[in-house]
Amino acid sequence: MSITVKYFALIREQAGKSQEIVDYRPGMTVSDVWRTVMDEDLPSDIKVAVNMEYSGTDLGLNDGDEVAFFPSVTGG
Amino acid sequence: MSITVKYFALIREQAGKSQEIVDYRPGMTVSDVWRTVMDEDLPSDIKVAVNMEYSGTDLGLNDGDEVAFFPSVTGG
Amino acid sequence: MKVEITESIFKPYEKIEQYQKSLQIHGQYGAVATFVGSMRDFNDGQQVSGMMLEHYPGMTEKHIEKICQHASEKWSLLDVLVIHRVGEVTIGEPIVAIAVWAAHRGDAMDACRHILEDLKYQAPFWKKEHAGGGDRWVKNNTAGYLKD
């Protein structure tokens, strides 16, 4: 019963970690994950992906999901 | 006192020649050149260049000018 | 269609030529539009000496494949190649190469531009520039305006 949480770029640096595992609770949303690990509300400028697809912050998660938090992308 | 006349592509084939020299007459226009060599009015779909620049058909010519007649271009 | 993420410096035109040779579309493509993005020595008002390009292994490839798939549905394309660099990049080195093969030029150029804009604004890559005053994360890409 777990969620894999990943951080990238500035978020990764600020968190001081690139990945962690949090316990899964039924009904848990993306925002809940951030609140669990960071002890604050998810800032609106942070992008979210669930299982490697962009996602909204209210999405309900399933056991085993991978959630990623990152700033605006700057590739290309 | 002469004008060099050039033909390209379908116009060249229809004229059966690629270049000829016609006498220059003061006041002569591009249309006059066509009338002189083809004995007809210049068809509106034929493009014209004078001294290697696109030109209107009413342009007055100077002695020694090069006039070219050709169909729509299809390069690239 | 091919998407490649690489940590090594690459020669974009050799890669494009080589990929083209592997395709069975001789005589079918009238148009190939390519875009190559390289690292400049100056950005956002400051001299830079290099950068680190971070990505999200797995999602990045998946996302770019989806972009290319989407472009292939929107335009009439014969093939698409996208190569994107990650890791440490030095001035003048290629960062991204996109090549689009199509029968007609409109499709090739529209799709190439579309893929590039999506790479700039959607694909999970992050640039950290090494500038005079230290390292800095690039906040936003500059606009890819259409002036036509």
Next chain:
Amino acid sequence: MKVEITESIFKPYEKIEQYQKSLQIHGQYGAVATFVGSMRDFNDGQQVSGMMLEHYPGMTEKHIEKICQHASEKWSLLDVLVIHRVGEVTIGEPIVAIAVWAAHRGDAMDACRHILEDLKYQAPFWKKEHAGGGDRWVKNNTAGYLKD
């Protein structure tokens, strides 16, 4: 800036790479947009086996140089290369190659497209295709629509 009219088959990406190496703009260009047009085996509803590309020696070069000059005034460009084939062309062979170097992608891509459209509609070239039923002059190029 370089404009080349050639009767020989050419390798577009080698030419672009080679020209790029000759430029003193390392670290300045962030964007290179290229377009390569090749001869297709099918056009205007008919199978074709090759074509003859006629041009107006002198005017053609002069006209393309003017196009490139104009593009350099309209957009912020670092360099432009245009190569155009003339004479007998066989299926699959490159007809035209355009490469535009700029600091930013919008300029490179807009200018590349602009130069191509001008080449299609203004530069003095004429195509005569060798088709099954005999030779035929191509009447008009297909449109290079912007769908974005």
